Amino acid sequence: MGSKTPEEHQQGPDGMRSSAGAIADINPPKTAAATGLVSGVLEGQDEDGEDAEDDNTQCDMKTENSKNKKKRKNNKKTKKDASGQQTTPPRVALANVFPDNKYPEGEVIEYAVNDDNLKRTTSAELRHQDAIRNMDGDFLRDYRKAAEIHRQVRQYVQTIAKPGVTMSKLADEIEEGVRALTGHQGLEAGDALKAGMGFPTGLCLNNVGAHWTPNPGAKDVVLEYDDVLKVDFGVHVNGRIVDSAFTVASNPVYDNLLAAVKAATNTGLKEAGIDARIDHISEIVQEVMESYEVEINGKTIPVKAVENITGHNILRYKIHGDKQVPFVKTETDQRMEEGDIFAIETFGTTGNGYLTDDIGVYGYGRNEHVRPSGLQYASAKSLLKTIDENFGSLVFSRRYLERLGVKNYHLGMKSLIASGVVEDYAPLVDIPGSYIAQFEHTVLLRPNCKEVISRGDDY
Structure with missing residues (x-):
């Protein structure tokens, strides 16, 4: 879910209490950032690592080799055990699919260092302690569960997000899937605060960049062949929110637009890390995105980075924190810190690159x-x-x-x-006739590695 600007887009209070003090209890101030500019390689990593719920200081990628067992012939008909299997559409609570509560890791990437003297050793232990307390076994289990729910739901939605489907249908499938897989329907007071939707489902077409959702009583909108659709939704478990988005376009004329934005988001994920400078990330992301152009109706159009909407850090029960990650060159002294959770997202457009409020309520x-x-x-x-x-x-x-x-x-x-x-x-739009694409993932900046928690084999 895109953040507008630091001044314009602060979110609400603690999920359990209405006072500002409760927010500070759940989201304590971060300690000073560790040193060392971070870079990493995303491509070619194996996503399906073995979950280690107590792994707060080591991030070794693990693979599990399963042995093939010979099955005995049995003429007797046996009832198939449905436990551990998901349905289509996904409606089985994830606790039943993973009864041991061990959920798949995201894409785990070791922090790269260029100098042996910069390696994180016992000299940084005091700085680690606060972050480790906030990234314990419950933290990882909740985040990996939310991420797996997001993966399963979005992978199903990608199969039905075709011309002819309505926005209400897509929103229903996303929201019903998330609630079923979390095991919390949210119909009783407080239940939606335990797990469920992290924010309203965003389904934005063409020049609508962000913050549009189908509202009750409004005329339904049907997806057309020439549309560019952004699907942006969040899943939370105990207030730990996974925010991820993707773009669907049936007409291949938009392929370069989607490729530009996906490459920009991947660049942001690659550069993200402890002590990484946000102005450095923003500048590189813009360079990557604006190196693309797209041809529409015989006209070559450069892809522009949207300048007044940003990526953001995520706090517990608050989708937008106090740090912004623009995807245009910017001047800021903010750095990413150990223990931060960031939604790295980018928006590319064929329009002006500046979004304004539209009529309606998201x-x-x-x-x-x-x-x-x-x-x-x-x-x-x-x-x-x-x-x-x-x-x-x-x-x-x-x-x-x-x-x-x-x-x-x-x-x-x-x-x-x-x-x-x-x-x-309100919905945020570029000029009429323009097209916007969006891609987004959530990354955890753990003490010794970063984990792109929402990464899947779909994108």
Whole structure:
């Protein structure tokens, strides 16, 4: 889910409490960054490593060789055991597919160093301790579970995201799949805070860059052959959010546009690491993306990096943290730090490269900086209670409210927005007739390696 700008796109409060202090409890300040500029190689890595839930300091890639066992002939008909298998569409809770709670690793990449003197040894142990406490076995298990749910759901959605499908159908398949696989339907107070959707499903067509989702009562939109569709959704387990997105285009005329953005995202992932300079990453990502051009209707168009939407770090129960990763050259002294979780995403466009707010509402988010005092309408107070109990600081949509059975909430929502307690987010668009592509993955900056947690064999 793309972040707008540091000033414009802060998200809501802690999922369990409405005070700003609770946020600090869940997301403590980071310690000073470790030294050493990081680079790595993504291509050719084996994604399916053996999960080591207590592996917080070592990141060796492991492979498990399975032995072929001869099956005895049996004339007796036996009932096939369905445990450990997923359905199509995916609807089996992941806890039943992985009964041992060992979920697949993401793509694990050792940090590269150019000088033996820069190797991370016992001299950095004090700095490691805070990060390790935040990246314990529960942390990795939750993140790997969320990532595996995202992989299984998106791989199914890629098979049905074809011309003729409606946006409502895609959103339903994504959201029903995520809730089924997490084992949390989110219909009881607090259940959606245990696991489920990390933010509203983004389904953005053509010049719509980000923040569009089908709303109840609106005319349904059908995917056409000449459309460019961005699919952006998040999965959380215990507030640990995996954010990943991909682009679908049936017409091969857009192949170079998609290739440019995918290459830019992969470059950002390659350069990400402990103590990596964000301005360095941004400059290289822009160079890669804008080295491409695309030919549409006989006209050659350069691919531009979108300048006012960024990648971002992720905090617990907060999809957008306090760090931005632009994909245009920028001036900042921010660096990535040990223990950070980043959504590395890029948007490339055939338009102006600057997104503006469109008509409509994508979703809502609680503002932890505004106290809910002085609310005049009972409907606003009741709605705020529902928001706090079911979403906390997670961004939510009208679909999610109405799924809970909330009715006649529009006046109460207007009051909450007017008071600043809740923020609303509009779709973001480039000029009409332009096309935008997006690719995104989530990377964990662990003490001795980075793990592209959402990487799969689909992209």
